[in-house]
Amino acid sequence: MSILILFQSCNSYKNINLNTYNLEKPKKVKVILKNSKRYDGKLMDIGENEITLQNFKRKKVIPITEIDNIKQPEFSILKTIGLTFIISVTVLVSTLAYFTNGFK
Numbered sequence: 001m002s003i004l005i006l007f008q009s010c011n012s013y014k015n016i017n018l019n020t021y022n023l024e025k026p027k028k029v030k031v032i033l034k035n036s037k038r039y040d041g042k043l044m045d046i047g048e049n050e051i052t053l054q055n056f057k058r059k060k061v062i063p064i065t066e067i068d069n070i071k072q073p074e075f076s077i078l079k080t081i082g083l084t085f086i087i088s089v090t091v092l093v094s095t096l097a098y099f100t101n102g103f104k
Contacts, residue, residue, distance in 0.1 A: 013071035018046050018064070029053070031062060032069040043070075 013030060021043070031039045031053060039062065041055035051067070053060045 012074050014074050016070050016072050018051070018070065021046065027072060030071045030073070031067060032071070033062070033066050034068045035066070 016029065027043060028040065029043045031041075031051070033039075039053055039055070039060055041053035041060065043051060044054045044059070045052040049065070050061050050063050051070075053062065
């Protein structure tokens with residue numbers, strides 16, 4: 001269970017530039033609109049005035065004028081190591097406390 005939590009939360013998000021973005025292999029992105037709505041999906045197409053996201057089997061066309069920010073997840077080894085260390089220490093301290101004091 002802790003391994004599943006570990007690998008879900010070990011991503012950092014970096015901003016992407018639509019002018020230099022490579023569409024050969026669509027990647028997951030998070031699109032944040034100016035009205036604070038968020039959309040997650042694969043960036044399938046970049047047009048002059050709009051982008052196309054695909055989430056599951058649905059496609060969403062978003063005008064570029066409404067977009068505030070586009071971010072792409074990036075695996076973070078530091079977060080992975082840090083979270084693994086914190087989980088291990090928490091389990092160790094809890095186990096020692098249980099066996100020494102019995103959680104009285």
